[in-house]
Amino acid sequence: MEIITNDRLQSWIKYIRAFLFISVILLISFFLFIGSIFIYAKSKGAPPLWVTQSSIIYASDGSIIGEAHNGEKRYWVSLEDISPNVIDATLAVEDRRFYEHSGFDYRRIVGAILADIKARAKVQGASTITQQYARNLFLNHEKTVTRKWNEALYTIRLEANYSKDEILEGYLNTIYYGHGAYGIESAAHYYFGKTASELTLAEASMLAGIPKGPNIFSPFINEERAEARQRVVLQSMVANGNISETLAKEAAEHSLQFGEREHLPTEYMAPYFQDAVRSVLRNELGLGEELVKGGLHIYTTLNPRLQHIAEQQIAEELDEESDIQVGFIAMDPQSGRVEALVGGRDYEESPFNRVTQAMRQPGSTFKPLLYYQALENGFTPSTPFRSERTTFQFDNGRASYTPHNYKDYYANSEVPLMQALPVSDNIYAVKTHLYLGEEQLLETARKFGIHSPLQAVPALALGSSPVRVIEMANAFSMLANGGTNVTPIFIDKIVNYRGEVLFESSPEKERVLDPDITFVLNHMMTGMFDRRLNGYMSVTGNSLVSQLSRPYAGKSGTTPTDSWMIGYTPELLSAVWTGYDQNQPLQQREQRYTKNIWAEFMEEALEEKSVTVFRPTDGVVGVQVNPESGLLASKECPGSRLTYYVKGTEPTEYCQKHGEETEQQIEQLEKREQEGGKSWWQKFIPWL
Known part of the structure; x- marks a missing residue:
């Protein structure tokens, strides 16, 4: 028996002490290192959770009419709007201890290491939901030490600055479910044609299994593998205590009804209107960058019913074999809200918007602006001018201009303004224009919101300077609402993915026209549809009288290449233009398209509304x-x-x-x- 001497004992004690000392130092260093990492991560602050999302465009009734995205279909929804089945299935299969760990599941890490050692290969992952979210947000999927290190830092930053619910919500809104569907809301629509809140246990368990391998476990790629993965998810939920074996079996055997692979629940509509909305976002609201990034909920003024009526009437009226184009807009003249817009016959063939972009001669639809100016300067409905073929001298006698009435019809006598307007006498208009002064009409047009360049020449009275359809509709809206300035409104409200209101329409109204004069002019413009004013020429709305069931005010206009009709009640205005993009002359039958489209639209749009009229003012x-x-x-x-x-x-x-x-x-x-x-x-x- 060997006796341990005192010297040897002292040596062993010394080694043990050294080992303990070094171990304590290493342990302290380890905790200091870990602590410094946490302090460093915390000092970096909260990492932004922004991800590229789809922006959704809504009609005034809340229905979806379109979206804007950069190729990734993703719609952010709150955790409260996600089915509990989805949450339970995702946690069970991806991260059972999500609400218990601080971003890293050390038990799972050890288990994965042992499994890999046993299989001598990478067979099991240990990434938590927070780690996956960090990778999806900020990193690529390269398997490098640097990427793993950065992933750990971002994981710590996420856990240190956000709640578990916020992390889980972000994860479910960013993971990829295949087929271009990012996030649970897009996946729910794509696979099952419903929202994330409506997903059943069977549907949720199917979707929860897809992110592990979207190209392997998608039921649209391999239904057998998808169902096998679904059973794995359901058994994980059983093991986690979320459901019973009976429910798991029922869900696995349930026959799923897949959707039509649409990311949105409704088809798109009104593409020209949507383009106008995007233009407002970029050019007026300065939200172009936000639109590209996405995540906006854009609530517009579009009335789907009126849009459908407009598109239907245009399709029925225009010759299918003709290349004639159309521009149509309907507005609420009281508020300026644009309720329907058609910028052309086929958006796929030509996205050029004939309402907001095209510059066309308005013809006689410009005359009401002239006659408002005349009434403001002492004219009355009884003011007479002689209607006869006339050559006007202007520019100090250096130039002449000879306008013509329709088919060269003239009264060859004096006619009052109350008749000259509805029969659209061109001689009367030019005489009025020159009498008041050519520059005066430019000022009046600006008052009516016409900003297109105008030439102060005699022919301006007959609409010789090109303008946009939306400008004319806006100008007539000021008459329809009694003289208050309005601006065409396309967007009611814009909300970001967090529910924060970025913009809300609140137009400031200002009376810019005299209400008494405005009423007098409105009443004269109802004469377009009153056959009692027929005389040496018929009123320009003569052919429509039998189609109309209520009083309207309006004005038509025709040039060799343009046909216009703008008419309104106090509650609805619509403007129609037809013509050829290349200024091809219109045939006589083609000149009637605008009036027919306008009349049919207004009658159908207002058929369920009570009759409203322009009530006389006190003056x-x-x-x-x-x-x-x-x-x-x-x-x-x-x-x-x-x-x-x-x-x-x-x-x-x-x-x-x-x-x-x-x-x-x-x-x-x-x-x-x-x-x-x-x-x-x-x-x-x-x-x-």
Whole structure:
């Protein structure tokens, strides 16, 4: 038996002490190292959780009409809007102790190492959900030491700065489910045609198994492998205590009904309108970068019903074999909200927007702006000018201009403004323009929101300077709402993926037109559809009268290459342009397209609405007037029309053109005209 001497014992004690000392130093160093890593990660602050997402565009009724993305279909949803089945299935198969660890599952790491050693190969992973989220957000998938180190740092930063629920929500919104679907919401729509909140246990377990290998476990690639992976997920949920064996078996045997592989639940519509929305985002709101990054929820003013009516009427009216193009816009004139827009016949063939981009001559639709200016400068509906073939001299006599009426029809006598406007007498318009001064119409056009370049020439009265359809619609909206400035509105509200409101429409309204003059002009513009104003020419809406069931104000316009119709009620305005992109002359039958499209649209759009009218302001007075003379109608006059004037400017003389009348006869005439000779809606609305 060997006896341990005191010296040897002292030596062993010395070695043990040294070992313990070194171990303590190493342990302290290890904890200091780990602590410094945590302190460093914490000092770096919260890493941004932003990922590229799809921006969704909504109609006014909340339906989805389109999206913007950079190739990755991803729609962010909150954890509360994700089915508990998805959450349980994902945690069970990916990270059972997610809510217990601090970003690294050390038990799982040791188990993975032992499994790899036993198999002498990489057979088991140990990445937690936080580690996977860090990799998806900030790193590539290279298997290098540097990438692993950075992954660890980002994992610590995520755990140190965000709650477990925030991390899980971000993970479920960023993982890849195959076929271009990023995030659970996109996957739910793509595979099952429903939202993430609606997923059943069977559907959730199928989806939860896909991220491990989207090209292997997608049911659209290999249904057998997908079902095997689903069973693995379900057994993991059983082991985790989420479900029973019975539920797992039922889910595994349940026959899944797959969707139509659409990332969104509805088809796209109104592509020209969507382009206009994107233009507003970039050029007016400065949100172009946010649109590219995505994650925006863009709530627009589009009315799907009115959009459908507009597209249907255009398709039915225009000749399929013709290359004629169209621009259409419908607005709420009170607010400026654009409710329907068609910028061309086929977006796929030509995305050029004829409403917001094309510059076309407005023709006679420009005359209401001129006549507002005239009324503002002392004209009344009875102001006469002689209608006859006329050559005008301008530019100090160095130039001349000879306009023509339709088919060279002239009264060859004086006609009042109340008739010249609805029959669209060009001679009257040019005389008015030159009388007031050529520069004055430019100022009035700016007041009406026309910003396109205009030339101060005699022909401007007849719409010779090109403008955009949206500008004319906006100008007429100011008449329809009684004189308040409006701006076309495409977007109601924009919200980012976190629910923060980035923009909300709140237009400031300002009255820029005189309300009395505006009403007088609106009433004169209803004359376009009143056959009592027919004379040496027919009113320009003569062909539409039988189609209309309510009072409208409006104006048409025609040039050799352009056909326009703009008309409105107090609650709805629509403007239509048709023509050829290359300025090919229009045939006579093609010139009728705009009026027919406009009339059919307005009638169908308003069919369920009560009749609304332009109510007289306090500063106007209505009297029965002979449309041919502009004087108070007498008994012998063949016709009369209730006409409104700014108080103090109404005529006081009776028409002598058809014979003198006694006071008693005049009273009988006025009573007769008020009670008879009107359409059904005029009998109930006496001021029209």
